[in-house]
Amino acid sequence: MSIALSTSCDIRPDRRRATAARLLAVVLLAGCGTPGVRPSALPPELLARPRQSRAKLNLAGVAAPGSADAQIAAGDLLEVTISSGREGEEHDPVVARVGEAGAVDIPLVGPVAVAGMEATAAEQAISQASIQRGIYVRPHVAVELRSKAVNHVTVLGAVDAPGVHELSRTNCNLVAAIAAAGGLNDEAGTIVEIVRQSSLGARVAASAAAGDSVQLASYQPQPAAARTQRIDLTNSAAAPGCQLGDRDVVVVKPRDKEMVYVAGLVQKPGQFEMPEETELRLLDAIAMAGGLDSPVADEVLVVRNIPGRPNPVPIRCSIAAAKRSGSENLILSPGDAVSVEQTPATVVVDTFRNLFRMTLGVANNASLF
Known part of the structure; x- marks a missing residue:
């Protein structure tokens, strides 16, 4: 069995070691002639788990x-104007910040809870507080939200x-x-x-x-x-x-990129990122690797690592069976290692192809003389 690994993509050191381990497992399992499990006979615990979608x-x-942003909250800056309604009275607005407890401290009136209110409700609260505390009789109160705390x-x-x-x-x-x-x-x-x-x-x-406190210059x-x-x-x-x-x-x-590894008799062996929103099946992975390198290749070994199991699980697949039946076209899991294996048929075909190339090369060289 021949295995090659593409070096065209950037692999981190830890992923490089994981890739080597998976491919080594493929070599050992294939070399030992491990029978493996057919895709249609996989027990539920060995099936590919549903992958999480961003959708x-x-x-x-x-x-x-x-x-609502119109509601007053702790830290907001308010402009409050209070007048008694007398003629000639100057209306100097007071700028005050709402404290952490949700109250605004207004000169003469004192603290008034306004957090969670809109401007109109805050005006009524300040007006009632000034009357109850004997500061004003019939005050006119205007509240404007100058800036929101952020x-x-x-x-x-x-x-x-x-x-x-x-x-x-x-x-x-x-x-x-x-x-x-x-x-x-x-x-x-x-x-x-x-x-x-x-x-x-x-x-x-x-x-x-905010400059609300005085600190020594040496304070850290x-x-x-x-x-x-x-x-x-x-x-x-x-x-x-x-x-x-x-x-x-x-x-x-x-997100962690979910990869599968394809080796053996394919055009472009290497590691490939799984599509995010759709499942990846055996024939899809072989297509991502450029297709088969041998027209008679059929046997495929998929090595799957299951969490909690000490040893990887070999799954024996057939390309011809996968084309005939969806249950044989294995759904792959992240980290699966796929190897399209050599068989006596592929060896014979490869031998004839090499002989044909050699014969064609000799004929071309002879025609030059």
């Missing part, structure tokens, strides 16, 4: 229910626009972060890692950036401890409503 990614399942989220990996993105704090979730980064690209897999920063460290950093903040959360986008129940915080890092992992 089944459920981003909606990991999205947190957001709120989180800075870094999105890396298999997205179209990696980088740091600003997201509204009220709608800062995994789906919004991926959308801000242009969405998943063609290399994206199903795994996303979120590196979450310490909330205390984030508040200290935000406070320093200690890096906050981060924790990593791993999410499978195909299992939305694992992380429902995935909210993100300021300075969180989202890493969309690229």
Whole structure:
């Protein structure tokens, strides 16, 4: 049996070793005359497992229910104007930021809870608080949302626009972060890692950036401890409503390429990437390898590694049978090694082909004299 491996594609060292191991297994199993199992007789545990499709990614399942951007949230900057209605009164607006507890501190009136309200409801809340506290009798209150508080989220990996993105704090979730980064690209897999920063460290950093505190020039903040959360986008129940915080890092992992290995009597032996959305069968893999190198080649050995089994499983296939019956046209699994084997028939045909080439070559040389 002859086996050749194409070197036209880039193979990482670990994959190169895995490829060599698979091909060695093919050689040993073929050389030992291992009978193997026919594709139509494979037990369920040896069948190719269904492969995960990107079309089944459920981003909606990991999205947190957001709120309207018109709603006031902690960190938002408000402009509040209060007047008593007297003639000639100056109306100087007050610019104040909503605190982490959801209240805005207004001079004379004091703190008023406004988080979750829109501007009209906030005006009523401030008006009622000023009357209840004896500050005004019939105040006229105007509230304007000057700017929304944002989180800075870094999105890396298999997205179209990696980088740091600003997201509204009220709608800062995994789906919004991926959308801000242009969405998943063609290399994206199903795994996303979120590196979450310490909330205390984030508040200290935000406070320093806003100038809300005085620190010595020699002060060096200690890096906050981060924790990593791993999410499978195909299992939305694992992380429902995935909210993100300021300075969180989202890493969309690229999918692992699923490969099959084709060797033996084919035109272009080597390793080939399996199509993402469709199943790959035995005849498809042989076609990807350029087709058969011998017109009478028929016997094929497929070596399959099953998780939990110490030894690979040999599967004996027939090209002729695969053409006749779909059950014999084996569905391949990632990592399968396919070898189109030599038989007495292929040896005879190859011998005659070589003799014909030699005879033709001698005849051509003789015609030159």
